[in-house]
Amino acid sequence: MTAPAPGARRSGQRRRRSAGLVLGVAAVLAAVTACGNGGSGTGAESGFQPVQQTGGPLTVWVDSTRLPAAQLYQKQHPATKLNIVTYDGDANGSNYLQTKVSLFNRTRSGWPDVVFSTQNNETSWAVQAGFTAPLNKGQIPDATLSGWAPGANDPCTVDGTLYCLRNDLAQTVLWYNASLMQQWNYQVPKTWEEYQALGQRVATEHPGYLVGTAGDNFTPEIYLWAAKCGANEITGPKAVKVNTTSPACTRMATLLDTLVANRSMSTSSVFSSDFDKNSGDKILMLPGPSWFGGSIFQESLKTPKGQIGVAPMPQWAGETAPSVGNVGGGTWLLSAHSANLKDAADFLTWVTTAPDYQGQVAPGYPANTGAAKAWLAKQTASGYYAGDITGPLQTAAAQVWPGWGYGQFSQEAIWAATVTTGQTAGKTIVSLLPDWQKAITDYAKSNGYEVSQ
Amino acid sequence: MTTATRPSRRRTRWPGRAGHLFVAAYVVLLVAFGVVPTVYAIYFAFTDAGDRFAGVANFVEAATDFRYFSAVGHVALYLLCWLVSLVVFVVGLALVLHRLTSRAAGTALRLFYYIPGALAGAASVLVWLFMLDPSVSPVSFLLRASGFDTFGEVVAPGHLPVLFTMIAFWTGAGGWIVVMYGALNTISPDLLEAARIDGAGTWQTAWRIQIPLLRKWIVYMVILAFAGGTQLFVEPQLLSQASVGVAGRDYSLNQLSYDFAFQNDNVNTAAAISVELLVIGVVVAGVFVARSGFFDAD
Numbered sequence: 001m002t003a004p005a006p007g008a009r010r011s012g013q014r015r016r017r018s019a020g021l022v023l024g025v026a027a028v029l030a031a032v033t034a035c036g037n038g039g040s041g042t043g044a045e046s047g048f049q050p051v052q053q054t055g056g057p058l059t060v061w062v063d064s065t066r067l068p069a070a071q072l073y074q075k076q077h078p079a080t081k082l083n084i085v086t087y088d089g090d091a092n093g094s095n096y097l098q099t100k101v102s103l104f105n106r107t108r109s110g111w112p113d114v115v116f117s118t119q120n121n122e123t124s125w126a127v128q129a130g131f132t133a134p135l136n137k138g139q140i141p142d143a144t145l146s147g148w149a150p151g152a153n154d155p156c157t158v159d160g161t162l163y164c165l166r167n168d169l170a171q172t173v174l175w176y177n178a179s180l181m182q183q184w185n186y187q188v189p190k191t192w193e194e195y196q197a198l199g200q201r202v203a204t205e206h207p208g209y210l211v212g213t214a215g216d217n218f219t220p221e222i223y224l225w226a227a228k229c230g231a232n233e234i235t236g237p238k239a240v241k242v243n244t245t246s247p248a249c250t251r252m253a254t255l256l257d258t259l260v261a262n263r264s265m266s267t268s269s270v271f272s273s274d275f276d277k278n279s280g281d282k283i284l285m286l287p288g289p290s291w292f293g294g295s296i297f298q299e300s301l302k303t304p305k306g307q308i309g310v311a312p313m314p315q316w317a318g319e320t321a322p323s324v325g326n327v328g329g330g331t332w333l334l335s336a337h338s339a340n341l342k343d344a345a346d347f348l349t350w351v352t353t354a355p356d357y358q359g360q361v362a363p364g365y366p367a368n369t370g371a372a373k374a375w376l377a378k379q380t381a382s383g384y385y386a387g388d389i390t391g392p393l394q395t396a397a398a399q400v401w402p403g404w405g406y407g408q409f410s411q412e413a414i415w416a417a418t419v420t421t422g423q424t425a426g427k428t429i430v431s432l433l434p435d436w437q438k439a440i441t442d443y444a445k446s447n448g449y450e451v452s453q
Numbered sequence: 454m455t456t457a458t459r460p461s462r463r464r465t466r467w468p469g470r471a472g473h474l475f476v477a478a479y480v481v482l483l484v485a486f487g488v489v490p491t492v493y494a495i496y497f498a499f500t501d502a503g504d505r506f507a508g509v510a511n512f513v514e515a516a517t518d519f520r521y522f523s524a525v526g527h528v529a530l531y532l533l534c535w536l537v538s539l540v541v542f543v544v545g546l547a548l549v550l551h552r553l554t555s556r557a558a559g560t561a562l563r564l565f566y567y568i569p570g571a572l573a574g575a576a577s578v579l580v581w582l583f584m585l586d587p588s589v590s591p592v593s594f595l596l597r598a599s600g601f602d603t604f605g606e607v608v609a610p611g612h613l614p615v616l617f618t619m620i621a622f623w624t625g626a627g628g629w630i631v632v633m634y635g636a637l638n639t640i641s642p643d644l645l646e647a648a649r650i651d652g653a654g655t656w657q658t659a660w661r662i663q664i665p666l667l668r669k670w671i672v673y674m675v676i677l678a679f680a681g682g683t684q685l686f687v688e689p690q691l692l693s694q695a696s697v698g699v700a701g702r703d704y705s706l707n708q709l710s711y712d713f714a715f716q717n718d719n720v721n722t723a724a725a726i727s728v729e730l731l732v733i734g735v736v737v738a739g740v741f742v743a744r745s746g747f748f749d750a751d
């Protein structure tokens with residue numbers, strides 16, 4: 001055996017070491033790049049030019065709640081072939097639709113013909129990405145479009161062009177337990193001052209019972225929107241006015257802080273398991289959107305029949321113009337890439353207006369006024385609610401304050417990350433209003449918005 | 454003569470044929486799903502939306518975003534918690550496991566350690582979401598005893614590095630414990646017996662014999678855990694969904710990159726962040742490999 005020369009051994013070690021380095025680098029490269037990103041959208045905001053209309057099946061994306069709508073359409077229209085795909089409906093701002101459209105734009109194929117989204121702000125990106133087709137330029141007759149509640153399609157309108165149709169409204173009203181109100185001899189409050197006073201009475205006379213909750217992500221939309229707090233006024237396609245410290249904001253924030261402090265207002269979300277467990281049967285009043293009746297009281301909390309009533313949202317004393325907030329209400333979008341616009345527009349019209357679906361099956365208050373009448377008649381006939389629900393819901397449908405817009409950034413997420421976490425740490429909402437302002441401003445700017453106060 | 458030369462000629466034509474065949478499939482996949490996407494990402498990182506050369510503009514845009522430095526801080530803090538706990542507990546548990554004299558107990562524990570890792574990543578995070586919600590958790594008494602009555606209190610921003618470390622440890626450490634156990638088995642019993650005869654106790658044997666001999670495996674674990682840790686995504690993303698935005702929506706750099714790509718439709722800046730993560734991973738791996746003599750033959 002001949003020992004290798006020292007130089008050769010060092011050289012061998014060096015080679016092994018370099019090879020090791022290369023291998024190590026390659027391994028890390030592979031591991032790190034496994035999550036590489038790809039794809040960006042195209043910006044096609046200019047005039048609409050339909051693709052070649054070849055007909056064929058319609059691909060329809062719906063969430064599980066809207067699945068019966070697509071199925072019913074298919075049953076009633078056997079000549080139109082539907083390819084129904086269920087997805088999360090962009091619930092909780094999952095951005096699923098935007099993500100997929102961004103990828104479809106890159107691969108130049110795969111777009112669905114019609115999409116339902118639970119988010120009202122889809123046009124803020126979808127128009128820019130060239131995904132949505134204009135609806136009021138010949139796709140759907142003006143006579144049909146005039147059947148929507150005033151302002152219902154505002155979230156769908158960009159520079160005067162309509163790019164989606166509102167499925168349902170989510171106007172806020174005051175839900176209350178009529179049985180408890182009567183039993184305790186309380187009057188349903190007409191003003192926010194009366195509401196606060198009743199909250200203070202409840203805290204002392206019936207501790208544990210609630211007059212509302214300030215722990216949801218849509219707390220700003222229920223209370224601060226209704227109070228005309230100008231936290232989210234979209235003044236242009238990429239411009240927003242943010243002022244969270246105005247008297248309108250601080251007055252409502254003070255009311256919330258007062259009732260949270262005396263525990264007549266919960267800091268849990270109505271969807272959390274602890275709210276269901278601890279407060280489900282302790283609700284005296286609950287300001288919230290029109291869908292609270294079905295989703296929260298009937299389905300989630302299983303409140304017995306004949307107890308829940310609806311009253312108009314309270315107003316500040318001395319105010320002449322009533323205003324309410326809005327929490328959700330989905331939208332239907334028509335793809336600009338559809339090769340079967342005629343059938344797609346027909347589906348869109350049917351699904352938003354047909355009494356068979358919107359009047360009988362849909363869980364939320366339809367945005368189309370004709371369908372809304374059928375829906376209200378069905379709710380009244382069910383006998384679930386105490387008293388008249390038609391008047392307050394119909395009135396509130398036209399009272400949504402127009403000073404709150406639908407930007408690309410999520411107000412719910414900003415509130416959750418800023419105010420809710422602050423509340424959990426023991427701070428008051430009033431003290432968090434400047435943080436809220438800063439967070440909205442930061443997110444708006446990072447989304448390309450020009451921010452003014 | 455002829456019969457003697459034929460095999461050697463065949464070997465010369467394609468030496469190491471079997472080895473090449475073994476790695477061929479891996480190399481193809483590595484190129485398709487590792488190298489090509491990396492080159493694509495680097496191309497994006499240095500170009501703009503119109504495919505024009507953009508210099509470092511995308512890196513500047515990422516760094517000037519208001520979320521960037523907080524995401525860097527979050528990831529750094531998480532890495533510190535994650536790597537320290539990984540090294541300490543994995544090595545510690547592997548040593549304890551190795552000392553167990555009962556063969557049945559050792560086998561049972563190895564299986565027990567491994568099971569969480571067998572759950573898919575997202576599924577194990579979902580298990581944790583239940584565990585951390587006092588109203589449904591099977592260990593709610595522990596959460597309440599620690600002063601947490603609601604899910605929101607548990608997932609407060611200050612708790613996130615520890616929570617993500619716990620989730621990552623539970624899902625990823627079991628496999629490493631089994632690997633370290635295997636590595637400990639390669640240490641010659643003669644060496645351990647010699648140490649014992651020389652008067653070394655359990656602690657000294659572990660500290661002076663076993664841990665130094667585990668060094669390469671520990672380095673390997675740290676390199677992979679570091680690269681994985683910088684890409685923190687699933688845990689905060691799912692927690693964010695579960696807490697409806699209270700926690701972790703743009704907590705990590707990977708989430709920020711995702712937001713740039715799919716919220717702002719800005720893949721170029723998203724790619725710039727990915728390239729930064731790549732460079733950090735490569736540099737740290739290089740430093741560890743070079744300093745530890747990881748690829749030196751024993």
